[in-house]
Amino acid sequence: LEAIANLLADYCRQAGITRLEAFGSTARGEAKRGSDVDLLATFAGNPGLRFFTMEEDMAAILGVPVHLLTRDSVEQMSNPYRRESILTDAKVIYHG
Secondary structure, eight states, X not given: OHHHHHHHHHHXXXXXXXXXXXXXXXXXXXXXXXXXXXXXXXXXXXXXXXXXXXXXXXXXXXXXXXXXXXXXXXXXXXXXXXXXXXXHHOEEEEEO
């Protein structure tokens, strides 16, 4: 997680991400080589259309596929089991 945080810190600052959290296998320490990285982002303001390129940008930086969700979207999920699973795993890796 620390390596991911170090690689993405500059990008987070530039993109207006105030908090980035890892969840899923990465957060649990169960990720295998080449596993995707699941991330939750909290923004200072509305990221606008830039949000739709952030997964690709982060994947290019990390060299593995990235799935990016906003914390707000997860907190509003209608499936309580999925919501709870994500939020239970979430570990803050960047706070700006």
